[in-house]
Amino acid sequence: MVDVQLSDAEKVFILHGVQDNCREDGRGCEDYRHLEIETSVMSNTNGSARVRLANTDILVGVKAELGTPSPEKLNKGRIEFFVDCSANATPEFEGRGGEDLATDISNMLYRAYDCPNCFDLQQLCVIPDQQCWILYVDILLLECGGNLFDATSLAVKAALFNTSIPTVTVTKDEGVVDLEISDDPYDVQRLDMKSSPCIVTLSKVGHSHVVDASQKEECCTLARLIMGVTEKGTITALKKEGSGSLDPTSIEDMMETGRRVGESLNKCLMDALAEEERQGTKKKSLGFLR
Amino acid sequence: MIITHLNLGILLTRIWRSMVDVRIAGARSSTKPNVSAEISNLVTPGDVITADTGFMRGHGTYMEDEKLYASVAGVVERVNKLICVKPLKTRYNGEIGDVVIGRILEVGTRRWKVDTHAKLDSVLMLSSVNLPGGELRRRSEEDEKMMRHYLKEGDLISAEVQSLFSDGALSLHTRSLKYGKLSQGQLVSISPSLIKRRKTHFHNLPCGASIILGNNGYVWICPTINEEVEQTGGYEQNLEPIQKSDREVIARLRNCVLALAEHKMMLYDTSVLYTFEASLRYSVKETVKPEVMADIIEVAQQRLEREGT
Amino acid sequence: MPTDSRRLTGPEETKSPYAYVKQKKKLQVLTGKRHDGRSPETLRPIFLKADVVSQARGSAYIEQDNTKVMCAVYGPREVGRKEDFSMKGIINCVFKYATFSCRYRRSYQQDSEEKDMSVQLLDALEPAVCMHKFPKAQVDIYVTVLQNDGSALAAAITCASVALANAGVDMYDLVAGCSVRIADNLVLVDPTESEEYKSQDDNPVNHGSVTLGYMPSLYQVSAITSKGEIEFEVIKKAINLCGNTSQTLYPVLQKCLNNSRFSLSLRFSLSLVRYHFCVQF
Numbered sequence: 001m002v003d004v005q006l007s008d009a010e011k012v013f014i015l016h017g018v019q020d021n022c023r024e025d026g027r028g029c030e031d032y033r034h035l036e037i038e039t040s041v042m043s044n045t046n047g048s049a050r051v052r053l054a055n056t057d058i059l060v061g062v063k064a065e066l067g068t069p070s071p072e073k074l075n076k077g078r079i080e081f082f083v084d085c086s087a088n089a090t091p092e093f094e095g096r097g098g099e100d101l102a103t104d105i106s107n108m109l110y111r112a113y114d115c116p117n118c119f120d121l122q123q124l125c126v127i128p129d130q131q132c133w134i135l136y137v138d139i140l141l142l143e144c145g146g147n148l149f150d151a152t153s154l155a156v157k158a159a160l161f162n163t164s165i166p167t168v169t170v171t172k173d174e175g176v177v178d179l180e181i182s183d184d185p186y187d188v189q190r191l192d193m194k195s196s197p198c199i200v201t202l203s204k205v206g207h208s209h210v211v212d213a214s215q216k217e218e219c220c221t222l223a224r225l226i227m228g229v230t231e232k233g234t235i236t237a238l239k240k241e242g243s244g245s246l247d248p249t250s251i252e253d254m255m256e257t258g259r260r261v262g263e264s265l266n267k268c269l270m271d272a273l274a275e276e277e278r279q280g281t282k283k284k285s286l287g288f289l290r
Numbered sequence: 291m292i293i294t295h296l297n298l299g300i301l302l303t304r305i306w307r308s309m310v311d312v313r314i315a316g317a318r319s320s321t322k323p324n325v326s327a328e329i330s331n332l333v334t335p336g337d338v339i340t341a342d343t344g345f346m347r348g349h350g351t352y353m354e355d356e357k358l359y360a361s362v363a364g365v366v367e368r369v370n371k372l373i374c375v376k377p378l379k380t381r382y383n384g385e386i387g388d389v390v391i392g393r394i395l396e397v398g399t400r401r402w403k404v405d406t407h408a409k410l411d412s413v414l415m416l417s418s419v420n421l422p423g424g425e426l427r428r429r430s431e432e433d434e435k436m437m438r439h440y441l442k443e444g445d446l447i448s449a450e451v452q453s454l455f456s457d458g459a460l461s462l463h464t465r466s467l468k469y470g471k472l473s474q475g476q477l478v479s480i481s482p483s484l485i486k487r488r489k490t491h492f493h494n495l496p497c498g499a500s501i502i503l504g505n506n507g508y509v510w511i512c513p514t515i516n517e518e519v520e521q522t523g524g525y526e527q528n529l530e531p532i533q534k535s536d537r538e539v540i541a542r543l544r545n546c547v548l549a550l551a552e553h554k555m556m557l558y559d560t561s562v563l564y565t566f567e568a569s570l571r572y573s574v575k576e577t578v579k580p581e582v583m584a585d586i587i588e589v590a591q592q593r594l595e596r597e598g599t
Numbered sequence: 600m601p602t603d604s605r606r607l608t609g610p611e612e613t614k615s616p617y618a619y620v621k622q623k624k625k626l627q628v629l630t631g632k633r634h635d636g637r638s639p640e641t642l643r644p645i646f647l648k649a650d651v652v653s654q655a656r657g658s659a660y661i662e663q664d665n666t667k668v669m670c671a672v673y674g675p676r677e678v679g680r681k682e683d684f685s686m687k688g689i690i691n692c693v694f695k696y697a698t699f700s701c702r703y704r705r706s707y708q709q710d711s712e713e714k715d716m717s718v719q720l721l722d723a724l725e726p727a728v729c730m731h732k733f734p735k736a737q738v739d740i741y742v743t744v745l746q747n748d749g750s751a752l753a754a755a756i757t758c759a760s761v762a763l764a765n766a767g768v769d770m771y772d773l774v775a776g777c778s779v780r781i782a783d784n785l786v787l788v789d790p791t792e793s794e795e796y797k798s799q800d801d802n803p804v805n806h807g808s809v810t811l812g813y814m815p816s817l818y819q820v821s822a823i824t825s826k827g828e829i830e831f832e833v834i835k836k837a838i839n840l841c842g843n844t845s846q847t848l849y850p851v852l853q854k855c856l857n858n859s860r861f862s863l864s865l866r867f868s869l870s871l872v873r874y875h876f877c878v879q880f
Contacts, residue, residue, distance in 0.1 A: 005393065005444040009527050013474040016531040024476055026541035026574025031310075034578055038315035050315070054578075071618035073799045107715040114798040115807070115828040154312075223726075225823070234804060235834050238825035239719070245726035245819035248842055252835060259831050265310050272312040279314075 006219050014220050015206040024216065030261055032212045037154070037272055039162035046135075047163025047191075051155035053212070055145035057089075058152055060159040061138050064166075066179075069125070069132040077124020077132035079113060081106040083139045083152070090144060098141070104241075105139070105152055111237040112153065112197045112228030118236050119160075119196050126168050127177060133165055146215040149226055153199035154269055160196060161273050164188035197228035197236045198269065200262045202254040204246065209254050211261050225254045229262025231270070311579075333360035333375055340373070349383070350375030378554070382407045382482040382506035384460040388451045389491040391477065391508035392462065397438050404447070407482065407506045410459040414441075418452060418463035420470065446472040448502055448510065468492060473527045475512025476544050480551035482507035486558040493559045497566055498539045501547075503557055511543045538574050542566060545577040546586070553587045565590040615703045634793065635664070642789045642844065645851055647757070649765040649859035657766025659855075661758040663789065665748035670758040672766040675736035688733040692721040694755060696744045702792070716752055723756045723776065723812030723822030729769035738768060749791040753778040756812045756822065757848065764856055772817045773852050775845040778810035779837050781829055786837050788844050796827050804828050809837045813845035815852075 006014075014024065021028045033054035042048040045061040052058075069076060083105045085098025092098070113119050124133040137159065139152055167187045169180040182188075203213040203221040210217060213224075222244025228237035235255070240246065246254075333339060339351060339358045347353050350362040351373060360366070364377035384390070384406070395411060396403035402414040421433060421440065441447065448469050449462040464470050482505065485491075491503045494514055502510040513536045532540075546565040550557055568589035569577050576582050633639070643664040652658035655671035662668075678689060694716040696705045709717070720742065728738075740763065742755045756776030764770055780790035783805055787794055796808040807827020814821055820842065825834060 007393075007445040007472070009473045009529065010446070010475070010477070012529045013476065013532070017537055019531070020534045020537060022534055022537045022541060022574075024541060025545055025578055026538060027578075028575070031575065034313070034580070035311060036313045036315045052315070071614050076799075103711065103714055104718065107711060107718075110711075111715075111826060114826065116798070116801050117804060117828050230828065234828045234830050235825065236828045238809070238823055238834070240722055240820070240823045242722065243725040243730070245814060245817070245821040246823075248818070248820055248838065251820055251823065251838065255831065255835070261310070265312075268310045268312040272314055276314045 006216060010216070011220050014217060018205040018208050018210055018217075021208075023210065024214065027212075029208060029210045030257060032265070033214070035154070037158055037269070037276075039158050039273065039276060046165060047159050047161070049155050049158035049162055051151050051158065053145070053147060053151040053154075054214070055143055056147060056151045057141075057143035057145075058148075058155040059140045059142055060152075060155040061140075062159050062163045063136045063138070064133045064163070065136065066126065066131055067134045068130065069128075073121065075125050075128045076121035077126075077134060079119065079121065079124075079135045079137060081109040081113075081137045081139065081156070083109075083141065085141045088143075089141050093141075101148070105149060108149060108199060108226060108228075108237065108239060109137075109153065109156060111239070112199055113236075115236055117195055118228075118230060120192060123192055124165075126179070127170055130177070131179065135160075135163070144215075146218050147201060147212045149199045149201045150212060150265075153197070153228070154265070157193065157196050157198060157269060158273060160191055160193040161270075163191050165191070194270070195230050195232070197230045198262055198265045199226060199228050199237075200258045200265065201226045202258050204244065204250065204254070209250070209257065211257070225251065225258065227255065227258045227262070229259055229266070231263060231266035233259050233263050235259065331366040332364070333366055334363045335359075335361055339366055339375070344371065346372045348372045348374030350377060376483055378483060379481050380483055381409050384408055384412075384451045384454060384458075384506070386451050386453060388505035389448065389502070390451060390460075390462065390506040391446060391448050391472070391502060391504035391510050392506075393477075394441050394443055394445045394447065397442065400434060400437075402437070402441055404449075404462060406460060406462070407479070407508060408458075408460055410457065412460040412462055413455075414447070414449065414462045414464070418461070418465060420465055420467070441471060446477060446510070448472060448504070471527070472510055473512065474529065474532060475510055476540060478509045478511065478544055478547050480507050480509060480547065480557070484551055484554065484557050485509075486556045486561075488558055493562075495543070495559070495563055495566070497543070497563070498536060499543055501543065501559075501562060503559075503562075509547050509557070511540050511547070513540070542569055542574045542577060545569070545574070545583075549577070549583040549587055552583060555587065555591065561590065561594060564593050568593070617702050633787065635791065639785055639787050640840070640844070642848075643791075645848070647761060647851055647855040649761055649855055655762075655766070657762045657764070657768070659758045659762040659765055661754050661761075663748075663750060663754050665746055665791070666744075666750055666754050667746040668742060668744050668751065668754045668758045670740065670742045670755070670762040672738060672740050672759075672762045672768070674738040674766075675733040675768070676739075678735055678737045686734045687730040688728075688735075689737040690721060690725055690728065690730075691737055691739045692717045692724070692742070692759075693740070694720050694742045694744075694752075696747060696751070700744045700747045716755070719752060719810075719822055719824055720755055720759060723774055724759055724763065726819065726821040727760060727770050727772050727774045727814055728763065729771060732769040738763075738766075747792060749793075749795045750776075750778045750789050750810075752776065752810050752824075753789070756810075757852065761852055761855060765859060772814040772819075773849070774812045774814055774821055775848040775852060776810065776812050776822075777841045777845040777848065778808060779841055779844075781805060781807050781809065781827070781833060781837050784833075786840055788840065798827070802827060805830055805833055807834075809834065809841055811838060811841035811845060813842050815846050815849035 017023050036052045039049045041050045042061050046064045047062040050059045083102040085093040085102050087094040126132055167182045167189055171178045202209045202225045204223045205220050223242040223246050226239045227235055337360045339360055341357045343356050352359050352361050360375045362375050362377040364375045367374050367376050390406045392404035392406040394402050395405050400416045404412040404414050406412045449464045451460050452463040453461045485503050485505055494500050500512050500515050513532050546569055568586045572582050646662040649659045651660040652671045657672040660669050694713055698705045740759050742759055744751045753776035756774055760774040780787040780794050780796055807829045809825045812822030
């Protein structure tokens with residue numbers, strides 16, 4: 001993890017601040033930092049999104065490829081997450097430096113998306129038992145300013161919302177199956193991803209917990225609870241991270257907060273995406289011009 | 291009736307308790323004004339500053355074929371015959387007498403390594419600190435062993451630049467009671483070129499907090515320091531909880547400092563204070579939003595121009 | 600994916616025959632009793648033994664019916680890489696399924712699931728270990744699942760904590776692992792492989808699993824993981840059940856450690872007796 005070093009007095013300051021529900025920038029314990037989102041940022045992908053959460057910057061590109069389904073899920077496609085920690089974010093990521101963090105994030109995403117109701121893999125099926133779409137969701141960490149899990153999941157959900165897959169027509173001619181893939185950019189299908197989860201990370205600071213911890217706050221936490229929450233408030237994945245342990249009652253409190261925040265996070269994200277979609281081609285695209 | 295009211299109350303608190311604000315990036319209005327014609331003395335590396343041989347070569351320039359070229363992108367500054375180019379974003383180039391904030395990186399033999407945002411790590415010698423219990427104390431071997439006890443890795447200090455080594459590394463000292471270890475508060479890091487050189491860099495702002503504008507671009511914001519009582523070099527730290535009202539002031543100041551830096555405004559006591567006062571129309575939470583930031587800065591800027599400070 | 604050329608990996612194109620077997624759609628328990636005759640809240644019989652690898656600092660072996668896990672602990676020893684220097688100790692955890700331990704053959708190299716398990720195991724054990732007691736040093740924990748019949752992670756947590764205690768590493772508390780399978784309104788403790796949650800089975804909401812690492816004398820949760828889409832109230836209930844069940848495991852862990860110490864002291868006293876004999880003759 002990208003760490004900052006703090007003196008004891010600074011840690012005490014942060015700890016008491018969380019207790020008072022007044023964090024370093026005046027936020028309350030359940031507030032997110034400024035969050036910006038943009039979809040369709042990369043032209044060579046089937047769907048893409050970029051999320052900036054204060055100074056955490058994440059870019060996601062989705063590419064769809066045709067492949068054979070795995071034998072235990074013959075009528076389903078697959079979704080693969082790959083996280084790349086760019087050394088642009090911090091020199092520590094150079095070489096294999098970011099590998100552990102990357103597998104942590106991708107494993108959490110796999111788990112959060114690993115239930116049939118969150119993301120229906122049957123919609124990726126082309127010919128049962130033979131051909132299916134495989135979605136490669138590539139995540140690039142451009143800047144790390146804390147709370148990578150949440151930001152990543154938001155970017156992934158936005159990119160999946162933005163993803164469109166070319167329409168495939170299957171023709172059977174004397175037992176020979178023919179696939180015809182449309183190259184018309186408007187002859188595409190969107191994905192159903194309304195119920196995909198967002199990840200909410202709750203960091204235990206002192207006796208309270210906060211959402212969307214900044215790097216300094218992450219430095220003060222011993223234990224974090226990371227959970228995948230759908231818009232209905234169901235929990236799709238749960239994980240404790242860090243070297244500390246948690247009281248069963250505080251786990252309950254944290255889960256309650258996580259569920260509440262997760263619900264509103266999902267809702268706000270979908271509202272923003274719908275708004276962007278409504279603006280259509282008129283929308284001002286910003287891309288990387290900041 | 292009462293029951294429904296209660297329910298509504300719970301609902302309202304729930305909505306208030308969690309704030310998530312997802313924006314579309316395209317909706318952002320361009321907050322940065324067009325500054326092309328205004329500043330004429332902007333140069334990029336390789337630009338000829340002057341072909342006149344009567345000038346002296348300063349920082350950020352190089353001489354070739356009797357012409358003076360810029361080696362960094364920034365603003366040309368001239369002091370008599372000396373020409374320098376001051377880059378907008380830079381590591382800190384120390385000068386003797388500067389007030390800096392630093393973070394201890396390493397405890398060595400008779401010295402601490404300190405991060406001051408400079409190119410090389412700075413040095414704080416054991417002989418140039420005030421030790422607890424009086425200024426004129428001899429440094430014993432005991433003190434050498436206790437070094438980690440005084441200042442350990444991660445601790446923050448305020449100090450003055452005492453001298454420069456030949457390789458450009460800084461030697462610091464804290465031999466005045468106003469310098470020393472810092473207690474509770476917040477550190478904000480901005481570009482050193484945005485800090486205006488002033489007589490004093492320690493300010494007790496009337497809004498109820500103290501601020502140290504380090505020349506190295508590190509800004510320290512903390513609760514007001516009581517000058518007579520608490521200047522002990524920081525060895526006795528007050529770790530009592532800070533009142534929420536003070537904490538809000540500190541958070542607001544932090545956001546103001548960052549807003550000033552975001553809009554490339556110079557930082558000094560008046561500009562910080564005016565920004566702070568302009569921000570009072572908003573709640574602390576709101577001051578991190580870009581459009582609010584821009585508004586605050588505009589108001590503060592107008593006031594500064596009006597009063598000519 | 601880098602492959603290991605020194606080992607026989609077999610042809611790449613093979614598939615396990617079980618992949619083509621039609622899956623049973625329903626969990627057996629929904630239609631009646633659990634297939635091994637247990638009630639939903641009962642654990643399988645546990646066999647736990649410390650000191651099974653003679654050359655390791657500490658080791659343990661756990662058997663939960665057909666789930667068999669072995670763990671060895673080495674160290675503390677000096678950290679190899681200098682850049683990893685820290686005033687606290689470091690724990691290195693490696694979780695591995697033996698290649699033949701599951702229905703499907705596993706590869707020799709750690710796959711992403713095993714890496715994830717390693718991280719979870721580390722998170723479960725770290726809070727229980729007094730990390731400040733061995734600065735600059737590293738403890739290696741190797742867990743190998745010999746046979747997997749469900750709840751492997753829970754068994755691994757229990758086994759590794761006993762192995763750590765057996766190695767004489769300072770610990771605040773032991774950690775007991777427990778997992779449950781959530782199936783609608785049923786919560787099955789200690790699921791077997793056939794009862795475990797599998798994402799490919801098209802389960803509706805409220806099907807999933809929860810695994811907990813619990814420190815029984817501090818009443819603290821050191822690890823928690825879940826799979827599947829579960830409602831808040833249901834998962835809360837499952838966590839409580841997990842905690843309570845782990846608590847019942849505590850005496851087993853204590854007894855196992857006491858036994859191993861007993862055999863140690865027995866050996867010690869035997870050698871003393873021999874010494875006495877020597878003096879006598």
